[in-house]
Amino acid sequence: MVKPLYFGVDSTHYIVSLTPHHSLDPLPEPSAETALPQRPLATSAEDPPWGIIDVVLIAIFSLIATGLLTAVAFGIVHAIPKWKHYTVAQLAAEPLAVIPPQAIGYLLTLFFMVLIVKRGTTAPFWRAVKWSWPSNLLPYVAAGLGLSVLIQLGSNFLPIPKTLPIDEFFKTTHAAWMLAIFGVLIAPVFEELFFRGFLYPVLYRRIGFLAAMVVNSLLFAFTHEGQLAHAWAPLLVLFVVGMVLTYVRARTGSVARSFLVHSGYNAFLFGMIFVATGGFRHMDRLR
Numbered sequence: 001m002v003k004p005l006y007f008g009v010d011s012t013h014y015i016v017s018l019t020p021h022h023s024l025d026p027l028p029e030p031s032a033e034t035a036l037p038q039r040p041l042a043t044s045a046e047d048p049p050w051g052i053i054d055v056v057l058i059a060i061f062s063l064i065a066t067g068l069l070t071a072v073a074f075g076i077v078h079a080i081p082k083w084k085h086y087t088v089a090q091l092a093a094e095p096l097a098v099i100p101p102q103a104i105g106y107l108l109t110l111f112f113m114v115l116i117v118k119r120g121t122t123a124p125f126w127r128a129v130k131w132s133w134p135s136n137l138l139p140y141v142a143a144g145l146g147l148s149v150l151i152q153l154g155s156n157f158l159p160i161p162k163t164l165p166i167d168e169f170f171k172t173t174h175a176a177w178m179l180a181i182f183g184v185l186i187a188p189v190f191e192e193l194f195f196r197g198f199l200y201p202v203l204y205r206r207i208g209f210l211a212a213m214v215v216n217s218l219l220f221a222f223t224h225e226g227q228l229a230h231a232w233a234p235l236l237v238l239f240v241v242g243m244v245l246t247y248v249r250a251r252t253g254s255v256a257r258s259f260l261v262h263s264g265y266n267a268f269l270f271g272m273i274f275v276a277t278g279g280f281r282h283m284d285r286l287r
Contacts, residue, residue, distance in 0.1 A: 045253065046201040049120030049128065055198050061112045062194075066105030073101040093168035095175040099182050106190040113193065129197035132254045140248075140257050144264020147244055151237055151265075152272075158233040166227040167286065170273065176280040180270040188262040195220050195242070196249040196258045209250060217242030241265065 077083050077097040091097045117128045126132075134140060169179055195216055203212035220242035221235045228234040249258040277285050 046204040048198070048201045048205075050116050050198065050202070052202050052206070054116050055202055058109065058113060058116065058194065058198060062105060062109040065108045066102055069101035069105050070098065073097050093165075095169050095178050099178050103182060103186055106186065109190065110193070113198065129193060130254055131193075131197065131256045133256045134252075134254070134260075137260055140260035141264035141267075143248075144261040144266075145268045147241065147261065148265045148268035151241065155233070155237055158236070160233050161231050164228055164231075164234065170283055170286055172283060173280045176273065176277070176283060180274070183266045183270060184263050188259050188266060191220070192245070192249075192255050192259040192262055196246060197255040200246055200249060204250075213243055213246045213250070216246050220245075
């Protein structure tokens, strides 16, 4: 059964006189009027115009916005005769009741992120959060696919539970397509913006590179624990994935690149499910 798991060298210049017997004299020091302007010293590569309080506020805003929208969605869905007998727990396992409000909540949180950035800098939002696309996207997507393959191979040696709460979402064809689109294109954008765009540079500034990677990856893993039955093995897998994504962000200085790896990782997981279920048409094969 396919089991998706998150989830320069300075030189001195000389002038040579064409007149015989003249010595080689170094170029005189330029005066203040003729000196070339000096490039200012580079500031820290991870010195964002927001702090840890701002990151906490973003997390709180996202939880409240998503929670309220989900409550409204539950009320609307529960009013439909088909789902009128559903309990809250059953609605929580219904993608139509969960994914749309979560996507809207992410969008609202993105607007809140923009306000946070604009309060601290005049730089454009995407530049401030270091979202810069590479000239070639494929190597990063391929890296995500490769990471997913390695994770799937490694998970065979871990006590991954046979059933996980997230499995309940894969019940119908339309639910699988909704989850695939959300998991490949939407969720990675928000998660990379929050964890690698906002949280990582703040942690780096306070505790340094290695500790920031570990803390960031731990928080990334534990935000998914509800989907993974609080089991340590899949959480360990997600911690490793988080470490790789954070390293890509730190090494390249680009959140867009870690997004591409993240998206490629998730795409491989959904691709396996797509193949195993005959194009999401036979979801019973996952059981």
